[in-house]
Amino acid sequence: MLDIQRYTGSLLSPSGAVTEAGALMIEPYFQSTISRGAYQANGSVKNNKHRTDSANTFILFKYGITNNLSVQITPQVYYYWNGRTTSSTVHFSDLPVELQYRWIDQNNKKYIPSLTTYLGMNFPTGDYTNLGRALDSAGTGSYALRFGLQSQAAYDIDNHALRVRLWGVARKPLTSANIKGISSYGTDGDYRGNAKSGLFGNWGFSLEYGITDEWVLAFDYQYDWGKGTRMRGAYGDGQFERYVTGAYHDIQIAPAIEYNWSPLFGVIVGAAVTVDGHNTNDFVQPQFAINMVF
Numbered sequence: 001m002l003d004i005q006r007y008t009g010s011l012l013s014p015s016g017a018v019t020e021a022g023a024l025m026i027e028p029y030f031q032s033t034i035s036r037g038a039y040q041a042n043g044s045v046k047n048n049k050h051r052t053d054s055a056n057t058f059i060l061f062k063y064g065i066t067n068n069l070s071v072q073i074t075p076q077v078y079y080y081w082n083g084r085t086t087s088s089t090v091h092f093s094d095l096p097v098e099l100q101y102r103w104i105d106q107n108n109k110k111y112i113p114s115l116t117t118y119l120g121m122n123f124p125t126g127d128y129t130n131l132g133r134a135l136d137s138a139g140t141g142s143y144a145l146r147f148g149l150q151s152q153a154a155y156d157i158d159n160h161a162l163r164v165r166l167w168g169v170a171r172k173p174l175t176s177a178n179i180k181g182i183s184s185y186g187t188d189g190d191y192r193g194n195a196k197s198g199l200f201g202n203w204g205f206s207l208e209y210g211i212t213d214e215w216v217l218a219f220d221y222q223y224d225w226g227k228g229t230r231m232r233g234a235y236g237d238g239q240f241e242r243y244v245t246g247a248y249h250d251i252q253i254a255p256a257i258e259y260n261w262s263p264l265f266g267v268i269v270g271a272a273v274t275v276d277g278h279n280t281n282d283f284v285q286p287q288f289a290i291n292m293v294f
Helices: none
Strands: 024-039 051-065 070-072 076-081 094-103 114-123 143-159 158-173 177-179 193-197 200-210 215-226 231-236 240-244 247-264 267-276 280-294
Touching: 024 267, 215 267, 247 280
Parallel strands: none
Antiparallel strands: 024 051, 024 280, 051 070, 051 076, 070 094, 094 114, 114 143, 143 158, 158 200, 177 193, 193 231, 200 215, 215 247, 231 240, 247 267, 267 280
């Protein structure tokens, strides 16, 4: 049962390196983020009449360089709106590029989990400064190192396959972003300065339970965290400001269902929901993805 079960997901968990050199995995995601307010520093939620919603899509391209080493590129675009205005157009975000190496192969018969490590870079390709309007922000303006690890294993539970994934990833901004006027960092008008984001990332686990070979129930638990951003600069009055924004975290859960009509093609539909947090958004994020392996 373990070797014939088909998977697409889950929604939030990163996947390991592909198992064959020359294999290409393409997985487009379509998401809509519906804001319910904002978590305050004490964990309470404050509703905002003009809270921001968004629609975005990203496509995960993963190619097997060897049987253990893969490269992954994930271009993504965003569009935002609220009760007062919208983005001027669809905007490309920063571009993640990552190498993935699997040190241990998954062995279902011996219940040995796989182990994949990640190393890559976020390239600052998204708009972030001198914006026409605040909702045009889609990038950070800084290079960020990507690193982490992922492990997965499958278990036979009463003749049904249960796949378990564990992961932890982090992003370390390496450069500061020069800011002019309206920016991704909440500045506006005639502001001039720079921003340097702190370390951020997430960890979590996912469960995928095979009802049949084709149908799978999936569930993710993810803890997102981030340190504050160091801001330095001044508005037109010349008064210099220097401060660090507050650290943040949130907890997301993401139930979903998968249908895999072949071992190489499948679809997953579900939603990510925040259930706790501070200094961050409270949201529901319905989404679906199509997984294709060539």
